[in-house]
Amino acid sequence: MQLLKGLASFSARPASCSCSPPPIVRMEPMFRAHDISLRFDTDRAGTGPLIWGQIAIWDVISWLPPGDASLNALVEWPIPDGRSIDDVLTALRTLVERHDSLRTLVSEGADGPHQQVIGSGSFDIEVHDIGAGLIADAVAELGPDLHDIPFDYGIHLPLRVVMLISGDKPLLLLLSVSHMAVDGWSYKIVQTEFERLIAGETLDPPGQQPLERAEYEASAQAIAREAKALAFWAGHMATAPACMIATKRGVNDPDFTSATIDSPALSVATRSLAIRCGIDAGAVLQGAVALLIAAYTGEREAVMRKIVATRFQPGSRLMVAPFNQNALFRIDIADEPLTEFLGRCARAAMLGYWHSEYHPRKLESMVADVASERGITPDGYCFFNDARFAASNPAAPDPAAADAAAVGLADLLPRTTVTEERMPKTPKGANFFADLFELGDRALLHLYVENGFLAPRGPADFLRDVERLLTRAAAGEESASVHKLYAEFS
Structure with missing residues (x-):
């Protein structure tokens, strides 16, 4: 070349x-x-x-x-x-x-x-x-x-x-x-x-x-916000499931497999449920990933790190710079319809966003201290990264429009492709790292998984289950109990 x-x-x-x-x-x-x-x-x-x-x-x-x-x-x-x-x-x-x-x-x-x-x-x-x-x-x-x-x-x-x-x-x-x-x-x-x-x-x-x-981040206001964010993280790190914090590989070299799903059906299903719930389509996909992480690991909750841009202030809204921080997302598995669960996921994400302004090296130092007190080695997180160059402003829930958006969904399923490969490169600090790249005419979702984290299943199985869960829900099974879905995918 x-x-x-x-x-x-x-x-x-x-x-x-x-x-x-x-x-x-x-x-x-x-x-x-x-x-x-x-x-x-x-x-x-x-x-x-x-x-x-x-x-x-x-x-x-x-x-x-x-x-x-x-x-x-x-x-x-x-x-x-x-x-x-x-x-x-x-x-x-x-x-x-x-x-x-x-x-x-x-x-x-x-x-x-x-x-x-x-x-x-x-x-x-x-x-x-x-x-x-x-x-x-x-x-x-x-x-x-x-x-x-x-x-x-x-x-x-x-x-x-x-x-x-x-x-x-x-x-x-x-x-x-x-x-x-x-x-x-x-x-x-x-x-x-x-x-x-x-x-x-x-x-x-x-x-x-x-x-x-940088001048703002040295101010008393920013330091106070940072203190609240670090306290929020410390409380959750002390009680979060160890498997969603601790490294899977231990002293071994990283060993990752990745998979990618390219699915028009998944995109249609996700958008339909977003309209039904009145939330962003990315939040729907994030909720499905959270539910399946809990089911695959046998935990009654999911904890993920989200990569977000913390543009809360009017001045920073139009700032051109890397503004990435990690937000902590945590959701429990309750006996409720999937649509209610997805709504709670959207609110849990907002709570995480509100506590995501901090010096990243201070955060990692604090997490290491908390993990040491728990007797675990950190650096094995579950990440969800909505990497689309797009944002949406959800409208109020509209069941009729949601049904219309899902028309023809079954005909799209044969067009899904899932590919899997072993990866020489590895995501930093992760057992599980999902990247959402597209959610327009198709959903393009990429997943890295440390081998053994989802055992005996792998990332391709996980992505197929994300599609299966959301396409079924969009086709009319959205009232199914989250508990039943959890049991089915466990």
């Missing part, structure tokens, strides 16, 4: 730094290529500590093996007809100048990790003229290397850009964006702003910048 010239050149260095990005060898390109250097210049620059969300991602990056690029996202931004290359460059420049996280360097210092926001600099955009070629072919050729080369965060800005053109007509931007720059929510902010800029619209002032957020 071809390596791209100039990928390492999306970088900015302080004047005192004489180091250069490592050279990248490339083979002969499939398309004619050249570089465009784009200058940015803003009066916002400075240094400071990482915010809590940045620390959470930085610690995962530090845990990953050298050369791992799994926290990079490869995305495509189509360019509408009638726009010029200068229009695209102006929009990109505006985005980089608006959002400090897109021009921030991160490195480890004597007192911990810190960030340096670069005020002025330039970066190279690699331009490929594909002529009459297909955009899909160019993306397939260029995309893997654009994504797979890791960033050196102390040297390289956390974004790489390739522009596809035909003659003087821009067609598409292909970007590799690091998780150190954005989370799912703020990626959508940047994408939407690009679409508005390229359409000639004027944007409102940007949201809070990371260094401004």
